[in-house]
Amino acid sequence: MAGEFIEETEGAPGDEWTDIDVSDDEVDRITRRQDxxxxxxxxxxxxxxQLKVQDGAFDDATFAALYKLVQDGHLAAFGGPISTGKEANVYEAAAPEGDDVAVKVYRINASNFQHMRDYLEGDPRFEGxxxxxxxxxxxxxxxxxxxxSRAHDAGVRVPEPIAVQRNVLVMELIGEATxxxxxxxxxxxENPGTAYDVVREYMQRLFGAGLVHGDLSEYNIVVHDGELTIIDxxxxxxxxxxxxxxxxxxxCENVASFFARQGVETDADELYEHVTDVEADPSGDAGE
Structure with missing residues (x-):
């Protein structure tokens, strides 16, 4: 099925993304140095x-990643948890300028990452x-x-990415921690038809930037200050x-089904055609 829209835009995998380096970095050196x-x-x-109840979610290398993010000027203070999950916890934190940010910490020792397999297979970044x-x-x-980063550059409202270090991701906090x-x-x-139009546009912009969300539904689109933001x-x-x-x-089926229940006239096939009716840019250079 992927060939329906990949055939005309396919390029070398290396053209899509910069290589992801998972070799030892400064965080590993920090943990070894223990200054x-x-x-x-x-x-x-x-x-x-706020960290005592996390039952070993953090190892010393994760603490070192946070330390490096502080050293690099991305974090000034670490707060309590906003949400917790089997694979990652999200915490409130403060940036040096005083703004609140969200810190997502993936658990290195998570017991089950099998569900990721469908998303990892076929991605050259994960080979080997x-x-x-x-x-x-x-x-x-x-x-x-x-x-x-790619979604944000394409004009999709997502939490703005700020920094990444090892298994720690710093991004814009949508809403308040409390x-x-x-x-x-x-x-x-109040106006589900307008909301549907916004989601359709975001999905098309994502596709235009060479991305498919893969798990889009009413559960990972949040509402804040009158704006819709796609998360996860x-x-x-x-x-x-x-x-x-x-x-x-x-x-498309998830989105169309949700808005149909809100009284909007929708069709999953029509939504699919709308989303893919754009020239996709697998290089990641698509603008707004």
Whole structure:
């Protein structure tokens, strides 16, 4: 099915993305060096009340990644959890200029990443590392940062990516830590037809930038200050992925079904045709 829209835009895999390097970096060197400044930071973080209940979610290398993000000027203070999951936790944090940001921490020792297989197979960035859980997690985190960057550059409203380090992703906080932005599923839409038009446009812009969300529904579109924001783009695949068309059709069915329940006249096939009726740019240079 992917050939329906890949045939005319297919290029060499290397043209789509920069290589993802999962070899030892400064974070690994920090953990080996264990200098006094890092040891002090490590003790403060391990003593923090909001991290004590995480049951080993953080290893020393994850703390080192946070330390490096502080050193690089992306984080100034670390707050409590916004959401927790089997594979990642999201925390509130403060940037040096005082703005609140979201910090997503993927668990290196997560017990089950099997569900990622459908999204990883066929992606040249993951060749040779599928049996290495650490490498998969590190690459997946960088993939989410890359997906956010590409979507943001294409004019799609997503959390703006700020920085990535190892298994830690820093991005814009949508809503407030104490009052997270609700999903479409949790609100009553005053004008569902307008909301549907916005989602259609975002899906087309994503496709124009060479991306398919792959898990789009009313549960990962949030509403804040009158704007719709698409979240959870870690699993998004490029249009060259072997299952891209299947994933896009599923996205279209989910979106069309939700808005049909809101009284909007929708059709999943028509939505699919609309989304793909644009010249896709697999190089990632698509603008707004």
């Amino acid at each position: 006094r400044a890092f040891e002090s930071f490590l003790k403060r973080m391990k003593d923090a009340d 590392i599928r049996g290495d859980k650490k490498a998969v997690v590190l690459a997946w985190t960088r993939k989410e940062f890359a997906n956010l 009052d997270p932005a609700p999903t479409l599923h949790d609100v009553t839409l 783009v870690g699993q998004a695949v490029t249009i060259h992925h072997g299952n891209a068309a299947e994933f896009l059709r599923r996205d």
